[in-house]
Ligand SMILES: NC(=O)C1=CN([C@@H]2O[C@H](COP(=O)(O)OP(=O)(O)OC[C@H]3O[C@@H](n4cnc5c(N)ncnc54)[C@H](OP(=O)(O)O)[C@@H]3O)[C@@H](O)[C@H]2O)C=CC1
């Protein structure tokens with residue numbers, strides 16, 4: 001069984017009196033910066049000139065510097081820009097100013113694991129990877145709760161790297177929910193696998209396939225939307241709170257029978273595909289493809305996103321969500 005760390009297992013002490021430079025102020029960046037500050041840690045934000053999120057960081061009361069300047073001022077440098085730009089930021093704005101008094105931190109292991117960033121041996125390198133979207137990392141913290149996270153140490157130059165990682169995890173609220181120690185390899189491969197096959201790719205594929213099947217068979221789009229998208233959250237909420245068995249307690253026997261018999265057929269079809277996707281990740285094929293796609297200016301990525309943006313489910317969804325304003329009461333800034 002994995003060792004799980006909670007609030008009482010971690011102390012903020014390694015971060016007291018230190019400065020954390022948060023590079024990037026997007027989904028994770030704003031959440032980490034605000035949570036760290038609310039936990040009493042000194043935070044500065046690093047963003048390039050002309051950054052769109054600079055105004056938001058300033059409005060939130062942070063001192064914002066060019067990344068290179070933020071790195072020079074900081075003891076701990078947390079990379080919270082998109083993974084794809086981190087190697088360039090590292091080369092230009094971090095590496096020249098690194099010394100053994102500074103630590104590098106990541107929220108995802110991609111660039112270290114796939115060796116897009118290779119730090120000098122005398123700096124501490126750790127990861128605190130929340131297992132949830134950045135906005136939830138902030139909202140949960142504000143409610144006195146937390147999003148679970150993984151911590152990992154890639155290089156322990158100081159002998160105290162794990163304590164720093166746990167302190168950071170505590171300061172963003174993760175130890176309230178539970179923090180598991182892992183490796184950069186395990187976090188990177190499982191995170192990519194999860195988002196590709198279950199959380200993002202898998203779920204959106206199921207939703208779209210279900211919605212399309214119903215409308216192609218002549219059913220009303222509104223009915224298909226409620227059935228295949230809206231109700232998904234209600235079912236997932238039950239699974240989240242009570243487990244799969246708990247969810248099944250709440251649904252009808254007819255639904256349960258369909259679930260275990262028809263669900264089994266979907267399962268048989270999907271599991272070999274999931275294995276295939278995992279192998280692509282483990283062999284570095286996905287990473288290579290994604291790095292090349294970025295170098296080419298993201299043609300496939302942009303085209304596929306645009307295709308889905310125009311999907312009929314978005315049009316009907318927008319109208320139906322307008323009638324349920326409580327659903328989107330919080331703005332995704
Ligand atoms: N999204 C999530 O919830 C999760 C993300 N992670 C990991 O966290 C990290 C951050 O991801 P995420 O929060 O999604 O990132 P975002 O895409 O939300 O980050 C965007 C931020 O990075 C800034 N930025 C973009 N390019 C540069 C640059 N060249 N130099 C400095 N800043 C730049 C953007 O500025 P501007 O506004 O100017 O574009 C913006 O502030 C990644 O490693 C990711 O894998 C881990 C767990 C979950």
Ligand SMILES: CC(=O)[C@](C)(O)C(=O)O
Nearest residue numbers: 130131132133134191195
């Ligand atoms: C939100 C999260 O954990 C993801 C899906 O791994 C990510 O945004 O990279």
Ligand SMILES: [Mg+2]
Nearest residue numbers: 130131132191
């Ligand atoms: Mg993830």
Ligand SMILES: [Mg+2]
Nearest residue numbers: 108191192195
């Ligand atoms: Mg991820």
